[in-house]
Amino acid sequence: MGQSGEGQSGSSTVTLLPVQALLDPAQAAAxxxxxPGLFRALDFFRCGPSKLKLRGKIFYRRAELDTLRQDWCAAVQVRAEDRLAVRSDTQRRDNTSSEEAALDPLMRLLALRAIRHRIVxxxxxxxxxxGGAICLILY
Incomplete structure (x- = not known):
């Protein structure tokens, strides 16, 4: 007795979940x-990604965050594939918290560079x- 293709019990289907397109500020910072504080500073100085406001909540598009990362890396001539490195388990255990392990030192430097540029x-x-107002007043 053979079973037909529709009644096979040993098969399984893998379904890929869609990638979340909108991120809240904490997720965007991660x-x-x-x-998160540095990400808020980017927003304060208006040198971060553009934001969406939906029902009074702020969200960021994942595509715009990726574009911002690429633009910042291109500005200092760093390719993303050249800088990605997998940490070993010993390095992960040495960190005091998992939050510190998720922080990217290059992105921190580039964010500080963007803030400094905006201030200047x-x-x-x-x-x-x-100076223009003083010239108009004096002359």
């Missing part, structure tokens, strides 16, 4: 490898506006 540009614009 996706970039940044501490803002200072120059402010100096130009104040």
């Amino acid at each position: 996706h970039l490898g940044l501490a 540009i803002s200072i120059f614009w402010t100096m130009g506006i104040i």
Whole structure:
């Protein structure tokens, strides 16, 4: 007695779940490898990814986070495939918390670079506006 293809009991189906496209700020920070405070600083200085506001909650698109990572790495001429390295189990045990293990030091430096750049540009614009106003007042 042979069984037909529809009644086989030994087969299983693997279904891939869709990748979450929208991330909340904590998930977005973890996706970039940044501490949540540094990610909030990026938002404060308006040099981070664009955000969506849905029903009063803030979300970030995964694609835009990936684009931001690529742009920052391209700005310092670092290819993503060259910098990824798998940590050994001993290095993972040496870390004090799993949250520190998820932080990316390069992304932290690049985020600080973006914040510093925004501050310098803002200072120059402010100096130009104040200098222009002083020139108009004096002449």
